[in-house]
Amino acid sequence: MNNDSYSEEKMRVSFDLDEVLFVSPDTHKTEPALRFPFNKIYKERLRLGTPDLVNELQRLGYEVWVYTSSFRTERYIKNLFKHYKVHFDGIVNAQRHLKEVQGNNKTILPQKLPSRYRISLHIDDETVVCSLGPQYGYKTYQLDAEDDEWKEKIIKEAEHIKNLPR
Numbered sequence: 317m318n319n320d321s322y323s324e325e326k327m328r329v330s331f332d333l334d335e336v337l338f339v340s341p342d343t344h345k346t347e348p349a350l351r352f353p354f355n356k357i358y359k360e361r362l363r364l365g366t367p368d369l370v371n372e373l374q375r376l377g378y379e380v381w382v383y384t385s386s387f388r389t390e391r392y393i394k395n396l397f398k399h400y401k402v403h404f405d406g407i408v409n410a411q412r413h414l415k416e417v418q419g420n421n422k423t424i425l426p427q428k429l430p431s432r433y434r435i436s437l438h439i440d441d442e443t444v445v446c447s448l449g450p451q452y453g454y455k456t457y458q459l460d461a462e463d464d465e466w467k468e469k470i471i472k473e474a475e476h477i478k479n480l481p482r
């Protein structure tokens with residue numbers, strides 16, 4: 317691969333689902349529930365600002381992925397977010413991770429390995445996922461509690477990483 321095609325590759329940012337994009341309205345500000353009957357099929361509630369942030373990151377030239385340890389199917393995740401006008405560039409769920417990352421490895425690999433998918437920044441609520449970053453070569457942003465400035469902070473972090481010297 318020459319330098320030109322390398323520089324044209326978009327930087328990838330990925331999000332965990334549970335407790336990051338999917339949150340409880342009891343503890344977090346959320347996007348409105350879907351209207352009937354979709355609210356019966358898709359019960360998860362999105363953290364307020366999720367569609368704005370994903371669309372803004374894509375507008376800024378990033379690829380946005382989902383990296384979840386849950387077994388929700390790709391189709392379920394795609395269709396849920398379609399109702400909020402969000403289209404991810406890639407989705408890694410537990411099935412895909414087990415097949416493509418864990419595979420037949422004798423050693424148990426971490427539950428997520430964003431570097432395996434050339435993801436430069438992964439957003440997750442779990443300390444264990446974030447703390448393994450340096451060892452396995454990926455960068456993280458830890459997000460858990462309600463934070464009215466989460467969108468700005470994540471964009472800032474993504475821009476910071478994009479501008480790091482390679």
Ligand SMILES: [Mg+2]
Nearest residue numbers: 332334335441
């Ligand atoms: Mg989580």
